Amino acid sequence: xxxxxxxxxxxxxxxxxxxxxxxxxxxxxxxxxxxxxxxxxxxxxxxxxxxxxxxxxxxxxxxxxxxxxxxxxxxxxxxxxxxxxxxxxxxxxxxxxxxxxxxxxxxxxxxxxxxxxxxxxxxxxxxxxxxxxxxxxxxxxxxxxxxxxxxxxxxxxxxxxxxxxxxxxxxxxxxxxxxxxxxxxxxxxxxxxxxxxxxxxxxxxxxxxxxxxxxxxxxxxxxxxxxxxxxxxxxxxxxxxxxxxxxxxxxxxxxxxxxxxxxxxxxxxxxxxxxxxxxxxxxxxxxxxxxxxxxxxxxxxxxxxxxxxxxxxxxxxxxxxxxxxxxxxxxxxxxxxxxxxxxxxxxxxxxxxxxxxxxxxxxxxxxxxxxxxxxxxxxxxxxxxxxxxxxxxxxxxxxxxxxxxxxxxxxxxxxxxxxxxxxxxxxxxxxxx
Ligand code: CAP
Ligand code: MG
Numbered sequence: 144x145x146x147x148x149x150x151x152x153x154x155x156x157x158x159x160x161x162x163x164x165x166x167x168x169x170x171x172x173x174x175x176x177x178x179x180x181x182x183x184x185x186x187x188x189x190x191x192x193x194x195x196x197x198x199x200x201x202x203x204x205x206x207x208x209x210x211x212x213x214x215x216x217x218x219x220x221x222x223x224x225x226x227x228x229x230x231x232x233x234x235x236x237x238x239x240x241x242x243x244x245x246x247x248x249x250x251x252x253x254x255x256x257x258x259x260x261x262x263x264x265x266x267x268x269x270x271x272x273x274x275x276x277x278x279x280x281x282x283x284x285x286x287x288x289x290x291x292x293x294x295x296x297x298x299x300x301x302x303x304x305x306x307x308x309x310x311x312x313x314x315x316x317x318x319x320x321x322x323x324x325x326x327x328x329x330x331x332x333x334x335x336x337x338x339x340x341x342x343x344x345x346x347x348x349x350x351x352x353x354x355x356x357x358x359x360x361x362x363x364x365x366x367x368x369x370x371x372x373x374x375x376x377x378x379x380x381x382x383x384x385x386x387x388x389x390x391x392x393x394x395x396x397x398x399x400x401x402x403x404x405x406x407x408x409x410x411x412x413x414x415x416x417x418x419x420x421x422x423x424x425x426x427x428x429x430x431x432x433x434x435x436x437x438x439x440x441x442x443x444x445x446x447x448x449x450x451x452x453x454x455x456x457x458x459x460x461x462x463x464x465x466x467x468x469x470x471x472x473x474x475x476x477x478x479x480x481x482x483x484x485x486x487x488x489x490x491x492x493x494x495x496x497x498x499x500x501x502x503x504x505x506x507x508x509x510x511x512x513x514x515x516x517x518x519x520x521x522x523x524x525x526x527x528x529x530x531x532x533x534x535x536x537x538x539x540x541x542x543x544x545x546x547x548x549x550x551x552x553x554x555x556x557x558x559x560x561x562x563x564x565x566x567x568x569x570x571x572x573x574x575x576x
Pocket of ligand 1: 294296298324325415416417448449450451455456497498499500501521522523524525
């Protein structure tokens, strides 16, 4: 019978990837076809192949660009990709290959891109973050973390004036940064320009009174790149050192554009990851948050949300810890089925952000898992929901951090710190779902 397809030409268990190749780790499921055919299809469709043989093809020339599945079992596969397949400096184009059509192949029941190790030659086109984890020292002049942030809650609804007034109270309570929520951009009741101007005034006033450095994660997520650039420039012109962008919603092209601008303006990027769970949550299909976080580190964000283990958002403990370690390290070892070895060379370590359902009562268990030095925490409802209001809520978070740093139990510390006591009376050690 005439050979119709050539998937088996993309499989070679004896192949050893070259140092300068990209290696991707996939988890897959297939029924009715062999593992060899399944991994051959993945390698083919994510590099140069298609469903049928192509008689007119210049074989030697194309063979140089074939991806090769060189290791696999019935559930996991490693595929090596020649560097020539990839446009230098373009994450969008990388993802069209290793995270494109292959997710939709009928022959596969499920497919998950777990990680990809990127060689030095590929990484050299990326500059990484302006500050990364050094922001703790270089922006906030703090010897060690955590950087504290509070997102104004409810998510939407306040006018720019009310937003800025709450920002001022939160700053006075000792929090380093106020944060826009992921869906607060430029709305009729809270105009972007007005919010930037008024939060800058609140920041300046609070800095004068507290003698502390204050900043904000103002959300520059925009409908187009021109407006994105205008918003970043405005945040810069009002003296902020950070801006925030919804990185998954905005997409790789927008985040690479924002990263270029951050370099020009010497600014730090706070990466919110809203929408990631649409495809990171399943451990059988989609893309791991670990690999997404690696990509955004390489592109150049300074902080990125990775989950809390203890809070309201889903996320497996071992993946969150593996992600935190990857973000903070110059080089990481592989962890079977979870993470590939990666040397980041010149790409700075960046700050993991723990956020989502946090309040003073569960900060100690968070810090036990994350440590407090190289981390940013975001506490929204856990500040604005304090019985005595925003400033008291901010104080309660700061008191919980002080207690942890001094090795004192919260209940003990709360005896002499009423804001913490009131937070514990309301929430105790509740772990919000
Ligand atoms: C947290 C938050 C953040 C989540 C995002 C929210 O508010 O502002 O967007 O942390 O999830 O809208 O839920 P709370 P993740 O502090 O009031 O929970 O950090 O997992 O990306
Ligand atoms: Mg939010």
